[in-house]
Amino acid sequence: MDWTALWLSLRLAGWTVLFLLPVGIVMGRFLAYRQFRSKGLVEAVVMLPLVLPPTVFGFCLLVAFGRNSPVGDLWQSLFGHQLVFSFEGLVLASIIFNLPFAIQPAQRGFEAVPAELREAAACCGMSPLRSLWKVELPLAWPGLMTAMVLTFAHTLGEFGIVLMVGGSIPGETRTIAISIYDRVQAFDGQSAAIMSAVLVTISLFTIAVTFWLSARLGRGLS
């Protein structure tokens, strides 16, 4: 059992969720409430990571983050090490490929808040920020919860992109999914099985907690 890899995966998923929650709220809310001409295009771009093959997407990120790219160059000059094959690079890649998982459910969540309630909030004297905090977030919560759980679970399991951008450096970029692959390559079926079982347990647990939470939240409202 590769505990280092598991801990790395959990950290990666945690940071990704932390960064994507505000992005999901801002973008989801924007896409849910605003009507504009290029809305379809924006939604399509957000969904792109879902349809691109992970290796292709990973390759694109590798090039975009590489030492010869503006992003990679800036990172190198700021922090003194390269972005690719580092934990930070992995987090950044993870944020990007999880965009659809964070934004889409959040958008559905905000769409479920009736326009009349937002108007009522404004007429109660609530500023847009206060309305978001007091009315929209509590009601859009199931969508946001789904967004966070999907992001978390998806980060734990992602393989192709992580391998392309991060490689397999123990303690730095070797996630549990990659560790499982390594164990299989080394004919260590038992370790692979144990780690797979751990991953399945964690995923099941997260999903179960979400369902329980959203059921509990939903009960008071209907």
Added chain:
Amino acid sequence: MALDVMAEARSPIPLDVAFRVEPGEVLALVGHSGSGKTTLLRTIAGLWRPVRGRVTVNGTRWLDTVAQVDLAPHRRRLGIVFQNYALFPHMTAAQNVMAAMDRADPREAERLLDLVNLHGLSDRMPAQLSGGQQQRVAVARALARRPQVLLLDEPFSAVDRATREKLHAEIIALRAHLKMPVVLVTHDVNEAQLLADRMVVIEKGSVVRAGSTAQVMADPDALRAMGIREVAAMLPATVAEHLPDGLTRLDAATGPLFLPTVEGAPGTRVHVRVMAHEVILSRARPEGLSAQNILAGRVTRVVPGVGPGVMVHVTVGDHEILARITRRAAEQLHLQPGDTVHAILKSMSVARDHVARARDTAPDLKQVTR
């Protein structure tokens, strides 16, 4: 603290309306759905913006398209009761009320909920309240904002008739203590006549007629938009006696009226809405008639309409009642202004919700606005 409104627009519906509401006055915007009345209310609230428009409250501009002034809804100090109440489903009744306060004050929330007769229900979630109770929470929430303008958007349309009558009475009781302009949007002429001081009848975004409730209700042309059968006069009366046979005797300036049970102790002042098409006119005082109410009066005007009917204005005592009869009948009776006639009203023709408590006899309530 008067409210002045002017709005012009072409889409989504054409609109060209201006009106003024005085402090403490209830103005009813009456019209069919799609007439633009709700859009007007949304203009006042800042939820919709007309091409050209101006909304001033007590001299402060909330909207002025010429001067590029457009206050966001949350900066306009107004209370609004939405048609479906729009209560926050995740908050208790008290939390809903406090949501509209500048600083949450549980005791003030309690007081407002008491005011709308919701004592002891402050911890209920909206889903646990009946339609009428939800409406009362919405009213309390609107008042919690300490509004300079109170807006009511069809607030009685989502409840059953019995509840509606009760809520009407409560609003009448409450309004004696409302010092701000109140705008009521409704398609129900009866409701407008019972609750409002003045009416603005709107059709296809334009004002058909504006004036005091009595004036508008007496004008068949004004009510053509709403249906001629809605024309009625309001007769003030006092509850005199509840009779053992289930009738109530009311004393009106026009003489005694016998109506099916009217709630209220003897001495309670009420308004009775007498529908013009329910009134029969007779030259001679009729005898052997089942109708219980025969009022002697004098014809003041005979106004022909477009169709086969005429509207006869009859002064009985100090008050005017209206009779809508056929042109043929008016000719047969040779009705002329100055003639003496007897107006006959069937007791059973006055619907229960056509009798409302007069608002100056409202039960004493604490001041709502300070």
